[in-house]
Amino acid sequence: MPEGVLEIDRISKRYGEVVALRDMSFDVRAGELFGFVGSNGAGKTTTMRIALGVLAADSGEVRWNGRTVDLDTRRRIGYMPEERGLYPRMRVLDQLVYLAELHGMDTNDAHRSADNWIARLGLRDRRSDEVQRLSLGNQQRVQLAAALVHEPDVLVLDEPFSGLDPVAVDVMSQVLREKASAGVPVVFSSHQLDLVERLCDRVGIVSAGSLVASGTVDELRSGGTPRLVVESPSADWAATLEGVRVVERNGTRCVLELAEGVDDQVVLHAALAAGPVHEFSRQRPSLTELFRNVVTTESRSS
Amino acid sequence: MRSSRAVSLVAKREFVTRVRTKSFLVGTAVIIIVLAGYVVLQSVLFDDQRHSVVGLSGQATQLADPLREKAAAFGVDLETRDVTTVPDAERQVRDGGLDALVTGAPPALKMIVKGYGDEVLTTALNDVLRQQVLVAQLAEAGLSPQQVAQNLANVSVAVTALEPVDPQRGQRLAVGLIVAALLYYSLLVYGTMVAQGVVEEKSSRVVEILLATLRPWQLLLGKVIGLGAVGLLQLLVISVAGLALSSAFDVVDVGALGGAALLTGVLWYLLGFFLYATVFASAASLVSRQEELQSVLTPISMTIIAAFVAGINLMIGDPTGTAVTVLSLLPPFAPILMPGRMALGVVPAWQVLLAVVLALAAVAAITWLGGKVYSNAVLRTGARVKLRDALRS
Secondary structure, three states: OOOOOEEEEEEEEEEOOEEEEEEEEEEEOOOOEEEEEEOOOOOHHHHHHHHOOOOOOOEEEEEEOOEEOOHHHHOOEEEEOOOOOOOOOOEHHHHHHHHHHHOOOOHHHHHHHHHHHHHHOOOHHHOOOEHHHOOHHHHHHHHHHHHHOOOOOEEEEEOOOOOOOHHHHHHHHHHHHHHHHOOOOEEEEOOOHHHHHHHOOEEEEEEOOEEEEEEOHHHHHHOOOOEEEEEOOOOHHHHOOOOEEEEEEEOOEEEEEEOOOOOHHHHHHHHHHHOOOOEEEEEOOOHHHHHHHHHHHHHHHO | OOHHHHHHHHHHHHHHHHHHOHHHHHHHHHHHHHHHHHHHHHHHHHHHHHEEEEEEEHHHHHHHHHHHHHHHHOOOEEEEEEEOOHHHHHHHHHHOOOOEEEEEEOOEEEEEEOOOOOHHHHHHHHHHHHHHHHHHHHHHOOOOHHHHHHHHHHOOOOOOOOOOOOOOHHHHHHHHHHHHHHHHHHHHHHHHHHHHHHHHHHHOOHHHHHHOOOOHHHHHHHHHHHHHHHHHHHHHHHHHHHHHHHHHOOOOOOOHHHHHHHHHHHHHHHHHHHHHHHHHHHHHOOOOOHHHHHHHHHHHHHHHHHHHHHHHHHHHHOOOOHHHHHHHHOOOOHHHHHHHHHHHOOOOHHHHHHHHHHHHHHHHHHHHHHHHHHHHHOOOOOOOOOHHHHHHO
């Protein structure tokens, strides 16, 4: 039995004629931060809502520790919906205590935990204020506290970083890291790819309702056609090499794309034979480039 | 976590949040103040009618005792004052210090009043004068006035009522109307509150977090129970205050009548609230914003208003009529009309029982249907959900 793993197994969902999800599958292991990226309408929110039982899937299932997720296991998930939701006229502390109790904590533990998260997220002065009187940033902090207050075993966060100031982004990142290192699988979606790249152990790219790429950031970046950046006085030598194509040329710098099986050492020798080489490196695409690449090829093929 | 704990957590939140609001405290206080004002006004009006002050001058003073007795027989608490100077006393009549001034020697008495002569007073005075004349003439004729009076007293017509009128009918009607009005108010106000609560959760999207840990029916039931308890609390506070006030000011003879009305009122409040609150909640779950709420609630509010207005008019006219009897048996109207008719004491037991059974059946059906609509619609935000769609899926 997979211990501490959240599995999304071939989930499909359609709204009338529109296919929202098509065999969406991935898993998040214990202690792992999984970043979920994709353009708007790709199916990230739908996936998360299905995982939380807020929506029903047409087929497929969500498992936690090898068992299908039901209402009892769902109580152990911390959830932050994309559309933030709290009672506007309820006080911060009352709200958190209430949510902790709803997730199965007894009243004393609920108070203790709510106080703890209020302090950790810097909301101590605001604990007796109604949520609607808080600034947007502070409302976000309360929302995070609401997802964490029952000490969940799994975290599912939809766009947790949107609308946060840089300080809050740091607090949020730190909290997520900490939760992951405590063995909690954490899934979150985000449009801030640099943040995902920095923070996540693994990344899944979603397009048109299915996962089109997933892996560690390094794996993703080193995948695809290998490219080399070479700086040397001329690039005429490269055109003569078998399986090498000049993609881009900018003064003395050029970007080469290698066909499968071409040894980069052969290329280096050829370059040195032609003249002095000031730079020779493997070009790794950023997550943003990868993302753009995946999404555009996907939309072209569909 | 057991369902009962989930439901009670939701109910507790609804109750505590609502009872703490200013609108609840102020609303309850205002109703009690209005009630108190009404009771005080009633008792002042009653007192005014029953209490008169009459000035007696000269030989008229000897009429004080028989006049007071006679007035008491008519239900007027008469106070007599002997006056020495007539012009002074006339001024007092003008100022309102005296209701009337009686001068002259019997049997040629004169009564001075400000505007209209008090009818009871005039009749009492005439009776007393006639009696005195009668006594004098009987004595002249050699008959014993006491004997004649005794013989007269023994003569009376024997009345047999085919449909005896309840001497408490007026009070019963008042209690019945008050019960119906309170139930009307509670159902409408607290039903609307349930609807607003549902939309608040929908528009603030908190429902998505809640439904990740609660089943829709638990949330719905908790909300209905919590707000229902707030309504019940207000109903009880108002009723107890009303009963205490009216017995303190002696307006309505409460006791058994008021107690029984309170009990049936509570029973019908519970039945009516479960019936209407579920309908209110499922209607509210179809929309996503408070502004759209009015349009889905109007048909429901109209039913309650119609039950109240039509029912009250029929009830005052003839509480045993066919129309009001049939209406008071039907679940949508029963919670307002039946307790009103029960307070009037005109409902046979079988009708009460039938109405309760029908209401329970309706509650069961509505809870099932409303729960379905609510579960299907509560997470659909955006455009208004069509009732047909909510029922189908």
